[in-house]
Amino acid sequence: MFEELEELREWFLTNKRPLPWREAPTPYRVWISEVMLQQTQVKTVIPYFHCWMEVFPTIQTLAEAPLERVIKLWEGLGYYSRARRLHEAAKMVVAEHGGELPADPAKLSKIKGLGPYTVGAILNFAFHQRAPAIDGNVRRVLARFFGGKEVELEQILPEREPWVISEALIELGALICHREPACQSCPIQQECEANRLGIQKELPLKKKRAKTTPLHRTVGVICCGESYLLKKGEKGKIMADLFEFPFVEPKVEPQVAKEKLEKSLNISLKYVGSLSYQNHTFTRYRAHLYPFLFEAEEKSDKHLWKTIGELSTLPFSSGHRKILKQLLVHENITH
Numbered sequence: 429m430f431e432e433l434e435e436l437r438e439w440f441l442t443n444k445r446p447l448p449w450r451e452a453p454t455p456y457r458v459w460i461s462e463v464m465l466q467q468t469q470v471k472t473v474i475p476y477f478h479c480w481m482e483v484f485p486t487i488q489t490l491a492e493a494p495l496e497r498v499i500k501l502w503e504g505l506g507y508y509s510r511a512r513r514l515h516e517a518a519k520m521v522v523a524e525h526g527g528e529l530p531a532d533p534a535k536l537s538k539i540k541g542l543g544p545y546t547v548g549a550i551l552n553f554a555f556h557q558r559a560p561a562i563d564g565n566v567r568r569v570l571a572r573f574f575g576g577k578e579v580e581l582e583q584i585l586p587e588r589e590p591w592v593i594s595e596a597l598i599e600l601g602a603l604i605c606h607r608e609p610a611c612q613s614c615p616i617q618q619e620c621e622a623n624r625l626g627i628q629k630e631l632p633l634k635k636k637r638a639k640t641t642p643l644h645r646t647v648g649v650i651c652c653g654e655s656y657l658l659k660k661g662e663k664g665k666i667m668a669d670l671f672e673f674p675f676v677e678p679k680v681e682p683q684v685a686k687e688k689l690e691k692s693l694n695i696s697l698k699y700v701g702s703l704s705y706q707n708h709t710f711t712r713y714r715a716h717l718y719p720f721l722f723e724a725e726e727k728s729d730k731h732l733w734k735t736i737g738e739l740s741t742l743p744f745s746s747g748h749r750k751i752l753k754q755l756l757v758h759e760n761i762t763h
Contacts, residue, residue, distance in 0.1 A: 432616040439615035440596030455529040455554040491518040499743040513541030565601025571632035575621030644678040652724040655733040672748040697722040708747035
């Protein structure tokens with residue numbers, strides 16, 4: 429494959445996208461970009477990456493930041509455990525490595541939250557070591573090129589500038605060798621086994637996707653004076669460290685929702701209206717949210733209350749953030 433690698437290299441240097449983390453591929457910038465890119469499209473990540481680097485330009489600044497600030501900056505990217513792991517890992521890097529990611533593979537692998545791909549990407553793209561960085565794009569390219577045969581990336585990486593080939597494989601998978609491959613534009617199509625056999629769309633072999641479980645929730649947007657009642661996700665749960673309005677299951681009418689919320693929260697409520705239906709997907713769930721507006725007779729100290737101004741500064745789960753945006757519009761209209 430060595431002749432094809434040279435063709436791939438030339439194609440990449442001519443066609444690579446001007447991504448911000450490529451401009452100055454420091455270990456920290458590579459690390460953050462790779463974590464953000466997990467399960468998330470490049471176009472979505474770019475503005476978040478710019479914002480992150482402005483607020484947390486170094487591992488030290490990230491480690492010193494309150495977790496709530498980190499989660500808030502991550503708001504909208506989803507899979508919030510990534511942000512929590514980044515924060516924990518940054519503290520570990522400061523404590524054990526002086527605030528700099530180590531170039532030693534063994535030490536790097538011991539940092540909490542850094543899996544094999546992220547470790548390989550940092551070693552490859554930042555430290556220019558001959559280390560495999562295999563993501564979904566690379567797996568797809570290799571599976572098709574070798575006709576489904578399993579081949580270790582280390583076996584084909586050249587000694588000279590291996591990081592260029594690693595990025596080129598990722599870029600090829602992202603721009604050309606995607607689910608619907610544009611083989612006519614591929615620089616290595618002549619030697620591609622899947623292209624020769626006409627089985628590009630059959631490779632790599634697809635895994636069965638887990639079915640999405642629907643959740644129907646009636647959300648109580650409860651105010652008392654200028655404050656709103658919130659619940660914070662418990663540690664270890666999917667929505668840990670994220671804020672949400674209280675809710676009951678399943679979808680019910682306002683009067684039933686009122687009674688259920690009164691019982692679970694031990695407060696007296698008055699129904700005053702509704703907001704529009706919202707939905708969001710997280711892990712293997714699809715949440716359908718039906719928000720109703722309620723007024724509480726008194727502000728119980730047993731619950732968490734925040735003013736309308738404070739709500740905007742807190743990290744919300746995606747679905748409840750949509751409800752919050754509606755609420756802010758509603759507040760502007762009614763006041």
